Amino acid sequence: MKLENVALQLGLRVDGRAVTRPICLDWEKLCEGLIGVVPSIGMQKGSIIKLVWFREILNEELPNEPTQLQLQSYCRSYIIYLTGGVMLLNKSANRVHLMFLNLLIDFDTIRIVGVQHVWQHYIERCV
Numbered sequence: 001m002k003l004e005n006v007a008l009q010l011g012l013r014v015d016g017r018a019v020t021r022p023i024c025l026d027w028e029k030l031c032e033g034l035i036g037v038v039p040s041i042g043m044q045k046g047s048i049i050k051l052v053w054f055r056e057i058l059n060e061e062l063p064n065e066p067t068q069l070q071l072q073s074y075c076r077s078y079i080i081y082l083t084g085g086v087m088l089l090n091k092s093a094n095r096v097h098l099m100f101l102n103l104l105i106d107f108d109t110i111r112i113v114g115v116q117h118v119w120q121h122y123i124e125r126c127v
Contacts (some may be wrong), residue, residue, distance in 0.1 A: 027098050034101055036073045047098045054081040054096075076104045 027047055032038045035057065043053040057077045062070060084096025 025098075025102065030098065030101060034071070034073065034076050034105065044098075048095045049098055050096050051081060051085050054078075054084075077103060081103060095125055 001062060008048065025047075027049075028038050031044075031049075037057065039049055039053055043050045054077045058074070058081060066074070080096055080101050083100050085093070
């Protein structure tokens with residue numbers, strides 16, 4: 001199947017710049033740097049992490065006046081949780097690949113239009 005066919009069937013854009021990042025990383029350092037927490041023992045296996053770990057992070061309340069870093073960490077956790085638990089389910093439906101976290105390093109480079117397009121597509125699929 002060609003990329004154009006996939007684009008037509010799913011309604012996703014395939015033009016523009018590709019979104020890529022290296023995937024051979026120190027995953028614990030990546031989690032610590034972007035989420036602010038290292039995964040607890042048993043939550044991570046290689047580059048795959050259990051969604052329950054992100055759910056635990058999201059269940060913690062943010063301070064009344066969170067810092068920019070706390071907000072970004074929370075947003076990254078929420079986006080990864082939605083990615084693995086809603087949009088891109090795997091066979092077990094309880095794990096997500098950390099390569100998606102690597103795409104959320106710099107919020108300034110994330111294109112909101114692309115995020116809106118993904119959500120629009122997801123909502124249309126649900127209706």
